[in-house]
Amino acid sequence: MNMDAKKASESLVVMNELVLPNDTNTFENLMGGRLMYWMDIAGAMSAARHCNSPCMTASVDNLSFKNPIKIGNIVHIEAKLTRAFNTSMEINIKVWGEDSLHQYRYESNEAYFTFVALDPNNRPRKVPQVIAETPEEQEQYVGALRRRQLRLILAGKMSPDDATELRALFVPSKENL
Numbered sequence: 006m007n008m009d010a011k012k013a014s015e016s017l018v019v020m021n022e023l024v025l026p027n028d029t030n031t032f033e034n035l036m037g038g039r040l041m042y043w044m045d046i047a048g049a050m051s052a053a054r055h056c057n058s059p060c061m062t063a064s065v066d067n068l069s070f071k072n073p074i075k076i077g078n079i080v081h082i083e084a085k086l087t088r089a090f091n092t093s094m095e096i097n098i099k100v101w102g103e104d105s106l107h108q109y110r111y112e113s114n115e116a117y118f119t120f121v122a123l124d125p126n127n128r129p130r131k132v133p134q135v136i137a138e139t140p141e142e143q144e145q146y147v148g149a150l151r152r153r154q155l156r157l158i159l160a161g162k163m164s165p166d167d168a169t170e171l172r173a174l175f176v177p178s179k180e181n182l
């Protein structure tokens with residue numbers, strides 16, 4: 006497996022889907038569950054593109070639906086790696102609705118998914134690091150460490166005492182007093 010670091014932009018996946026009657030709730034908007042399914046697929050493709058291995062969804066950070074997507078509109082999903090750790094990768098997934106008849110796009114939601122790369126025995130395997138180039142990618146890269154600490158604490162897999170970068174947001178250091 007090639008372990009050379011890869012640019013975040015190389016993992017970009019753009020996915021479009023048309024909202025059909027079978028995808029909607031009784032308000033004729035896209036069902037949240039269907040959207041999460043598509044986001045999961047876009048995220049899995051982005052993770053696999055980065056590490057060239059099969060990947061498993063380990064967690065999904067909080068997902069709130071800003072704007073519903075109407076029947077007949079296009080769902081536009083963009084998934085991109087923010088940072089890779091040891092065997093896991095954080096993927097940022099943004100979703101827009103698109104009214105192609107009236108030619109406008111509106112934000113729908115955004116979430117962070119974590120995927121773990123698996124070896125042929127389905128055990129976690131090491132992944133290449135990420136090169137963040139643009140200011141947005143660099144901001145996402147730095148924030149990924151704190152988000153990872155928070156989600157591992159919530160999952161009971163990390164002690165808050167070990168979350169140094171996350172604690173620094175809330176607990177002033179002695180130098181700052």
Ligand SMILES: CC(C)(COP(=O)(O)OP(=O)(O)OC[C@H]1O[C@@H](n2cnc3c(N)ncnc32)[C@H](O)[C@@H]1OP(=O)(O)O)[C@@H](O)C(=O)NCCC(=O)NCCS
Binds near residue numbers: 063
């Ligand atoms: C995700 C999974 C492979 C992790 O395996 P594990 O035996 O717990 O392995 P480890 O404890 O060594 O963790 C492996 C990596 O997963 C990360 N991880 C584990 N649980 C996590 C969680 N809840 N959230 C985020 N990351 C998590 C660890 O931080 C570690 O990352 P790192 O190597 O970059 O530090 C395993 O928990 C699993 O198979 N879960 C079920 C996944 C699934 O069914 N997904 C589909 C749901 S529909």
